[in-house]
Amino acid sequence: MKLIKLDAIDSTNDFLKSLASQDEPDNFTVVTAENQTKGKGQMGSKWQSESGKNLVMSVLVKDFLYDNEQVFNLSIIVSLAVIDALKSLNIPKLSIKWPNDIMSYNKKIGGILIENTLKSDGRIVSVVGIGLNVNQTNYEHLPNASSLAVICKTQFDKNVLPVLIVDKIKERIEFWQTNSTEFWREYFNSLFKKGIPMPFKNLKNENFMGIIQGVSSIGKIQILLEDDSVSEFEIKEVQMLY
Structure with a gap:
């Protein structure tokens, strides 16, 4: 795996997308940054991270997706892979x-x-951004957030x-074709508050x-x-209101 370490960048996703558009980086090329000034969450929301304390990374994934419906x-795969990695560090619950x-x-x-970017030859190239709270301990203005250090009381x-x-991620992709049904089941069984009456907005x-009853094949x-x-x-x- 090729690893590109940056001190500061606006967005590791944007950096890797730009790199992929100008060049043909190796599959699973990773970009990390100590400080990300314009981190992004779902649908344009912002991801805020204290400089040097957390994991900010993006990884290029090619030759897996071939259909927008998938x-x-x-x-x-990525959600379960992150869970796998954290379980190996004994992160609880x-x-x-x-x-x-x-x-x-x-x-x-x-x-x-x-x-995801659709290439002219029909390939789908994905840039996977992952933000993980690792050693940050101050969440005064983020009451629903925490970190590995806070939860486990160690750095x-x-x-x-x-x-x-x-x-x-590589391991999950390798076994996807023969285990996709099991992975879907594992994802559902890992869902936060599944099967529990909850308030929503x-x-x-x-x-x-x-x-929560499940997730459709296209992620609804x-x-x-x-x-x-x-x-x-x-x-x-x-x-979800929790």
């Missing part, structure tokens, strides 16, 4: 808050943003994480109760409503 498969926030107990410790070597995570700012969350119907929601169409 892009959520990569979200499943891990789960995935749909679509791909990484949780420990009820606190968000990481997030994933995947940006971690964040430099071992990129290799560990990419190895887990929709785009109209209306609150409602629902129970399926929620059982109080009238016993099941509705599907895309990213940012619904917010």
Whole structure:
């Protein structure tokens, strides 16, 4: 795996996308940064990280996706790979808050943003951005956030994480064709608050109760409503209140 370490950058995803458009980087090329000034979350939200304390990385994934209808498969692979890596470090009570926030107990410790580019020859090239709270301890203005250091009461070597995570991504991709059904089941079983009545908010700012039932093949969350119907929601169409 090729590793490009940067001191500061606006966005590791943008840097790697630019690199991929100008050159043909090796599959699983990784970019990390000590400080990211314009980190991105899902649907344009911002990812804030204290300089030097956390893992900020992007990894290039090629030759996996060939159909726009299958892009959520990569979200499943990456989410589970990050969980695998954290389990190997004995991080407790891990789960995935749909679509791909990484949780420990009820606190968000990481997030994933995947940006896909369709090439002229039909290939889909993906840049997978991963932010993981490692050694930051101050979350005064982020009550739902935490870090590995806070949860485990010890500091971690964040430099071992990129290799560990990419190895887990490679492993999941290698076994996808024969284990995709099991991986989907594993993803669902790892979902935060699945099967539990929870309050949600929709785009109209209306609150409602629902129970997470599953995730569709294209990544929409399926929620059982109080009238016993099941509705599907895309990213940012619904917010869990917890």
